[in-house]
Amino acid sequence: MFIQIEHLNKQYNDKTGTPVDVLKDINLEIDKGEFVSILGPSGCGKSTLLSIVAGLTKSTSGVITVGGNPIKKPGKDRGMVFQQAALFPWLNVRDNVTFPLKREMSKNEARQQAAKYLHMVQLGNYQDHYPHELSGGMQQRVAIARALAMDPEVLLMDEPFGALDEQTRSRLHGQLETIWMETKKTVLFVTHSISESIKLSDRIIVMGTRPGTILTDIKVDIPRPREAHKEEMVKIEEHIMSYLKIEIDKVISEELAYEHSS
Amino acid sequence: MNTALKRIIFFALIIGFWEAGSRFGLWTEVVLPSPTSVFQALASGISDQTLIIDLVASFKRLLIGLGMALLIGTSIGVLLAKSKTADDTLGSVLLALQSVPSIVWLPLAIMWFGLNEKSVIFVVILGGTFVMALNIRMGIKNVSPLFIKAAQTMGSRGLDLFIRVIFPASIPYVVTGSRLAWAFAWRALMAGELLSTGPGLGYTLRYASDFGDMSLVIAVMIIIGVVGAIVDQLIFQRVEKSVMKRWGLES
Numbered sequence: 135m136f137i138q139i140e141h142l143n144k145q146y147n148d149k150t151g152t153p154v155d156v157l158k159d160i161n162l163e164i165d166k167g168e169f170v171s172i173l174g175p176s177g178c179g180k181s182t183l184l185s186i187v188a189g190l191t192k193s194t195s196g197v198i199t200v201g202g203n204p205i206k207k208p209g210k211d212r213g214m215v216f217q218q219a220a221l222f223p224w225l226n227v228r229d230n231v232t233f234p235l236k237r238e239m240s241k242n243e244a245r246q247q248a249a250k251y252l253h254m255v256q257l258g259n260y261q262d263h264y265p266h267e268l269s270g271g272m273q274q275r276v277a278i279a280r281a282l283a284m285d286p287e288v289l290l291m292d293e294p295f296g297a298l299d300e301q302t303r304s305r306l307h308g309q310l311e312t313i314w315m316e317t318k319k320t321v322l323f324v325t326h327s328i329s330e331s332i333k334l335s336d337r338i339i340v341m342g343t344r345p346g347t348i349l350t351d352i353k354v355d356i357p358r359p360r361e362a363h364k365e366e367m368v369k370i371e372e373h374i375m376s377y378l379k380i381e382i383d384k385v386i387s388e389e390l391a392y393e394h395s396s
Numbered sequence: 397m398n399t400a401l402k403r404i405i406f407f408a409l410i411i412g413f414w415e416a417g418s419r420f421g422l423w424t425e426v427v428l429p430s431p432t433s434v435f436q437a438l439a440s441g442i443s444d445q446t447l448i449i450d451l452v453a454s455f456k457r458l459l460i461g462l463g464m465a466l467l468i469g470t471s472i473g474v475l476l477a478k479s480k481t482a483d484d485t486l487g488s489v490l491l492a493l494q495s496v497p498s499i500v501w502l503p504l505a506i507m508w509f510g511l512n513e514k515s516v517i518f519v520v521i522l523g524g525t526f527v528m529a530l531n532i533r534m535g536i537k538n539v540s541p542l543f544i545k546a547a548q549t550m551g552s553r554g555l556d557l558f559i560r561v562i563f564p565a566s567i568p569y570v571v572t573g574s575r576l577a578w579a580f581a582w583r584a585l586m587a588g589e590l591l592s593t594g595p596g597l598g599y600t601l602r603y604a605s606d607f608g609d610m611s612l613v614i615a616v617m618i619i620i621g622v623v624g625a626i627v628d629q630l631i632f633q634r635v636e637k638s639v640m641k642r643w644g645l646e647s
Binding site for chain 2: 188189190207208209210212213214216218220222223224233234236237264265266280281284290
């Protein structure tokens with residue numbers, strides 16, 4: 135197994151000091167080159183899980199290994215794309231993409247590497263532009279190019295298209311699929327959109343809330359491009375809905391109970 | 397009507413009334429000299445270069461004082477942002493000191509350095525340092541956690557993270573801090589020169605006042621105001637605006 139997550143737990147203390155389980159006993163194995171979505175309603179800890187894999191958040195207990203190496207801190211073997219593009223506004227597009235390459239290659243090599251990946255996200259002509267001159271979708275593509283440019287083993291994506299409009303999102307889905315097939319990266323993709331996860335991934339990990347646990351692990355065996363297989367997609371969607379329906383009801387009833395008690 | 401035209405008409409009206417008031421004897425030349433005499437004082441000061449020499453002398457002090465204020469202020473600001481202990485102790489003192497006009501340090505400065513340029517520069521440094529330090533502190537503390545996280549996933553940490561991400565991310569505050577430091581330093585410089593020695597615009601102002609030369613007093617005031625407005629609007633506000641735009645803080 136390429137990525138291995140064993141008995142992962144994450145707790146934090148709330149205002150009164152009582153520990154709250156964010157993630158409880160997460161076990162997950164991911165193959166090299168797999169596109170895996172982590173799907174769940176807000177509050178299920180899916181972003182926390184990704185953040186722990188990135189090394190940005192510490193787990194309470196449990197082990198994560200990537201390619202056999204235990205994860206303790208962030209590293210260039212795991213590229214991350216956030217919901218916000220998080221480009222550095224003082225650098226132009228090229229310098230943003232070469233940011234992680236400064237130490238390991240010459241200026242020229244870094245520029246070539248940046249150009250290669252910017253062409254891949256179809257922004258080859260925007261290398262001298264500054265982030266504030268680009269649209270949200272373009273910024274997010276630069277962020278993807280930046281993560282890919284350091285040639286990571288794993289691409290971690292935390293609702294990368296969540297802040298974009300429907301048309302842009304759908305276009306980026308197509309681009310991401312192409313990039314994934316070209317680069318053969320292992321992708322861990324966090325989303326709350328069922329259709330997005332079905333459209334993109336080989337496997338969907340459905341998570342439930344309070345505490346965050348894995349409800350089920352669904353293999354998506356539909357040939358790509360998937361637009362041509364609407365019926366099978368709908369079938370999987372209904373299957374996932376049956377799990378999430380219970381979860382969503384649970385969240386709503388908990389919130390109602392909270393309102394009544396306060 | 398465009399803004400420039402409105403301004404020209406506005407100033408023309410003020411100067412017109414002022415000149416008319418002087419001509420009709422509403423006030424004497426000693427109380428308020430007419431625009432013509434002010435203009436003559438200004439012209440002769442510029443043609444015999446006395447005012448130019450004053451301006452250069454003042455600017456030299458300002459550049460030394462402001463330069464040091466920015467340097468010291470930045471260092472203190474970084475220290476306050478990075479060390480909680482320094483922030484809790486030195487930080488509170490700084491807040492108190494910032495509300496003290498720096499010119500009140502002049503008597504002490506004269507005791508320490510003598511009645512000379514050093515005392516004035518000391519007051520100018522104090523004028524700019526605190527506001528710069530507080531802005532740098534705020535700038536560093538307000539760096540978006542997302543930038544830091546993104547940089548960490550790209551293998552940046554420690555000093556590299558500070559130099560390549562945290563400091564550039566706080567540039568808008570550096571610019572605002574510098575503009576405020578300049579404004580405070582310029583005021584401190586004029587006050588310092590008025591109360592100590594020359595050459596310098598402030599010194600000439602007091603000299604002219606001692607000799608009852610009110611036209612020269614107003615001429616120097618005009619130079620001080622014009623220089624202040626030019627530096628603030630043509631340099632700092634432009635830089636600030638373009639930085640805000642580039643950093644995405646203003647649409």
